Amino acid sequence: MLSVGDTEKIILNLVQPLDYTEVVDLLAATGRVLASSVTSNLDFPHWDNSAMDGYAVRYEDVKHSSAENPSVLEIVEEIPAGYQPQFTIQSGQAARIFTGAVMPKGADTVVMQEKTHSEENRIFILAAPKPQEFVRHKAAFYQAGAQLLPAGIVLNAPEIAVLAALQCSQLSVYRRPRVAILSTGDELVTPDQVLEAGQIVDSNQYALAALVKQSGAEPLLLGIVRDNPVALAETIAHAIASADIVISSGGVSVGDYDYVDKILESLGAKIHARAVAMRPGKPLTVASFPNHDLGDGEKTQHSGLYFGLPGNPAAVLVTFWRFVQPAIKKLSGLAESGEVKFIKVRSHDELRSDGKREIYVWGKLQLIDGVYEFHKAGGSHSSGNLINLAQTNALAVLPVGKTLVSPTQEVEVLQVGN
Known part of the structure; x- marks a missing residue:
């Protein structure tokens, strides 16, 4: 019986990240793993701009301002967001400016409007600002040419926003891992069937499908397979040919109807684990298929991986969280995948x-x-x-x-x- 730690190491050593990528539209990229690092030829901000509604001024003109002795400046222009300034601010001048608007030449500081008083085309500065206050400088957030997003990250709302700002409408992501799921047992029925004495609903199929989706992979549901060695062998062979990872629940203990391990060996699998020193989840089969071929034109660079999970629901969830989810995440190309962190x-x-x-x-x-x-x-x-x-x-x-x-x-x- 293997320890939990040794089992984890065996599994992660078996997994190699997928090297298959696809190009998707930005709106379809949420939750996907970025396959190539992203750079931009744009600076962020694109230009010096105001972080506040107020007045663009020269700091030297207003550095001694106070309510008792305000600086008085001539307003020469109003600059809303999206407008290109037409004037260069000279000594004794100011421009009305709004948040996000381009700073005019000559100005180096913004005085927030709450610290001013205006009369016609004049503005009274009632408090001295700090030098360059409320100015967002060009390239202060990001300088063109530097790496902006690294490969191997999951694209969520913040990253999608960044990519939109880059005008990146399409991008390269890793293909989602395909995970085939099957349940074994004569006692199992689907949720829409009438329960007879001795039967139970196959909840594992639904739990595993949800877990696989939450892990960023694509579930392939193969349904319930009866305790028939021939039917089980046919289904497992089909699953191996269809998916990167295969998960079965039930049939991996030592009972008369537990056929999974023998079938895996007959199909050419190498079995790396049969039992783990944990509870729940002691009966756990981990196997690999070195000559893995998905049969769809992809030349695989990784072994097909098989997880034979126990049949009991709690054991299925615990062993998935502990062993299968980290394997899926590493396979998916995540840069930070690896040992489970507590x-x-x-x-x-x-x-x-x-x-x-x-x-x-x-x-x-x-x-x-x-x-x-x-x-x-x-x-x-x-x-x-x-x-x-x-x-x-x-x-x-x-x-x-x-x-x-x-x-x-x-x-x-x-x-x-x-």
Whole structure:
């Protein structure tokens, strides 16, 4: 039985980022991983501009201004946003200017309008500004030619805004990893079927599809496969030929109907893990197909990866969060993918373990009086209890040898659900 840490290292060593890219429109790029770094031939700001509604002036003309002894300047121009100034500001002159508008030549400072008083074409400066106050200088935010966005980042709203400002209407992103999902078991039915005695709904297919989407990959749903070795072998072979990663749930323990490992070996897979010292999630198969061919013209540079997850719902979610999600993120080209990172927080509840395996307890991170606390989900923490997994956003981890975490003590937590 492998340790959790060794299993994680094996998986991440097996994964090589995809080198397949595609060009998408900017509006279709949200959530995608940028494949090439981005530079621009534009400075940001594009020109010196005002950060405030007020008056563009020469600092030397107003540096001694006060309410008792205001500086009086002639207003020679009004400059709204989008207007090109026509005058050069001379000594004793000012221009009315609005936020975002181009600074006129000769002016080096903006006095906010609240510190002024106007009469006809004259402006009275009632307080001395700081030199260059409220002026946003050309290239102060970004200088043309420098790297602006690096490859390997997820494109979210801030990055989309930057790309729009660059006038970048199309861009290169990595192809989304394709993840095939199948469930095994004679007892399984779909949500729209009538339940008979001994049957259960295949919730794992739906949970895994949601998790795969949240991880930035494309789920390929292959449905329920009965405990029939021939049918299972055909489905797994099809899944391997269709996807970068295959996930099955059930059929990886040591029962008479657990066929997955034998089928994988018959299909030429190399099995790297069969069991992990954790709870929930002990029965876990990790396999690779070195001669992976998607059959769609792509010449793969990476092994196809197979995860045989346990059948119990809690074990499926925990093993996905712990092992599969990091693999998908690395495969997708994310620059910061890698080992799972934990944070230390205060435990609200007592957490217990027998110390023999690494234990994962699901619950919620909550902000209490400015401090994050882990709150254990109520009810049974059986791996078959799907109900109290709802609203889980964190897993508390008790390592091997740790038998007790008392309330208010620190515990390592893995944030999940994002």
